[in-house]
Amino acid sequence: MQQDILINWSPQETRVAVIEYGAIQELHVERTLERGLVGNIYLGKVARVLPGMQSAFIDIGLERAAFLHVADVWQRHPEGETPAQARTGQSPTPIEKLVFEGQALMVQVIKDPIGTKGARLSTQISIAGRHLVFLPQDDHIGVSQKIPADQRDALRERLQSLVGPAGGGFILRTNAEDSSDQELGDDIAYLRKTWSRIRESATRLPARSLLHEDLSLLQRVLRDLVGELTLGIRIDSREQYDKLLAFGQEFMPKAAEKLQLYKGERPIFDLYAIDEEIARALGRRVDLKSGGYLIIDQTEALTTVDVNTGGYVGARNFEDTIFKTNLEAAQAIARQLRLRNLGGIIMVDFIDMGRTDHQQAVLAELRKQLSRDRVKTMAGEFSALGLLEMTRKRTRESLAHMLCEPCPSCMGQGTVKTSRTIAYEILREILREARQFNPREFRVVASAAVIELLLDEESQHLAGLSDFIAKPISLQAESSMGPQQYDVILL
Structure with missing residues (x-):
């Protein structure tokens, strides 16, 4: 592959x-x-300590102070436990004994600001590599719980020998199960070098400084x-x-x-x-080469995939038609999960198959295709109703949630591309046209929301593009245009 x-x-x-x-x-x-800010490491300054809430507000240079709870303050316990491990045991030391106002404190963002709430912080630093996660304040060598239990001890001993006497805590990530010693060694060196730079920055930069930005x-x-x-x-x-x-x-x-x-x-x-594939991935219907098609609906609770034969009548009998359509659908479903980045619970309604061997062949093909996915995905067996339940780990927002927003015209029943997505499409279209034609001027006609965005938040990017192509770009709002409609006119 x-x-x-x-x-x-x-x-x-x-x-x-x-x-x-x-x-x-x-x-x-x-x-x-x-x-986002998750993963960023700052040298913060303690603004307020709130004993009643067992928390503190930390100024890290953002618009709003960030929030640090006592459970996220790293401290070494006699048994070697971190606060997260000690929550079910003894109570952690009160926060007023751990931090004080005006103190410079190295912190890491573990949750982005949402609405009026500031970022959530932790003082337990972790740096992710390709195969490992480095915990510089610990000495623990761990292995992902998703790796089979009978393999963990051997992997832990192997990692311990590679870490050597220099110390530091490391956790082997799930995708590193088959990594070579060379790959793990390179990752260890990279993570230690990164941590060395962070510590050096903390000694020379003032409080409220960014020490490390996630990649x-x-x-x-x-x-x-x-x-x-x-x-x-x-x-x-x-x-x-x-x-x-x-x-x-x-x-x-x-x-x-x-x-x-x-x-x-x-x-x-x-x-x-x-770009054409992305446009199709934002739609509900996925056409198969045979003439069949999928209908994919994403909801808050789960994602459903419905398989239909459509116009496919190419097999010798109806049973074979269903089997071949389901086989092709299994390949398409695995690809769509990756392309759309669908996560959580996924229910697939294959066309009903009367033969058990056909069901097992379709399931085997689906699992074969899912094995190529870098995100952990699990598929169960067919239920009594012929449904197949799957789970796929959520790693980031789905493609539709990232590029689209609920449509105000349909009361949230459908989605349209965001004004920023349309604005970026317009900028790319202007660049594309400038490479082929030499007009005196480009005029953009779009909805008021898109034009306002180009004049305000995206004005710098628009001006930069105008300078790059050495042509003026004018904007015209058209009230009759929908949120996804626009024209680029060459004058």
């Missing part, structure tokens, strides 16, 4: 597509204005997505290519060797019609 990774970078948004068998399998999106999507590509079967990583920005190459050569040299600068005339995502 060979793999290509394509990176489309712009100042406002980074998009990463994982290509297998000539088709997109995964899409990762990170927006400059919406990047950007570009850097996480090298850490999390690149494997032995990755043929190449193509990126369409010279500036970001140079930065990523420097980062990779220092921390992940094997992955950096696969990095390539894309210099083609066509937009990089046009190579595999990725």
Whole structure:
């Protein structure tokens, strides 16, 4: 299963597509204005200590003070327990004995600010690598609970020998079960080097400073997505290519060797019609090559997938038609779960099969396809009603939740793309047209919400694009246009 990774970078948004068998399998999106804080490490300053709430407010340089609860204050116990482990045993030391107002304190964000609430913090630092999680304040060597119990002891002893006398706590991640000693050793070196930089920054920077920012999507590509079967990583920005190459050569040299600068005339995502695939992935219906189709509905509680034969009548009899449609659907379902990043409970309603061997063959094909998913996924057996229950770990927001919002016109029963998504589509369309034509001016006609966004929050990106193509860009709001409608007019 060979793999290509394509990176489309712009100042406002980074998009990463994982290509297998000539088709997109995964899409990762990170927006400059919406990047989270989880994982960031700050040198905070204790603003207030609240003994009655057993918590403290920490100023880390954000608009609102962040929140630290006593249960998230790291302290070594005689038995070697951390506060999280001690919650069910003895009570932790009161917070007023652990921190004081004005104190400089190294903290890590464990939950982003939501609404009027500030970020949630912890003083127990953890740094994630590709195969390991580093706990610099601990000496514990652990193994993910998702790895079978009969393998954990051997993996723990192997990791202990690689860690050596330098110490530090490490947890082997689930995806590192089959990692080589070289890969684990490289990860240990990377994590220790990162921690050394954080400590050095803490000695010279003032309070309220950012000491460590969790890796950007570009850097996480090298850490999390690149494997032995990755043929190449193509990126369409010279500036970001140079930065990523420097980062990779220092921390992940094997992955950096696969990095390539894309210099083609066509937009990089046009190579595999990725924008068209994304548009289809936001719809309910997925057409199969045979003529059958899937209907995918995502709700708060679960995701449902309904398989239909549609116009497929190619098999010798109806039973074979159903079997072949379900086999093709099993392959398509596994791909759609990855592409749409659907998580939680998933119920699949395959077309009813009367033969048990057909059911087992479809289930085997589905499990085979799911084994390619880097996110842990489990599929059960067919129920008495012919339904198949699955679970897939939630790692980030689904594609639809990231790119779309509830439609005000249909009272939340459907979704439309956000104004920012449309704005970025417009910016990409202008860039695409500028490469082919040489007009005097570009005029954008769109809904009032999109125009307002381009004039306000996205004005810097719009001005940067205008300078880049050396053409003026004018904006015109059209009240008759829907939230997803727009025109780019060449004058």
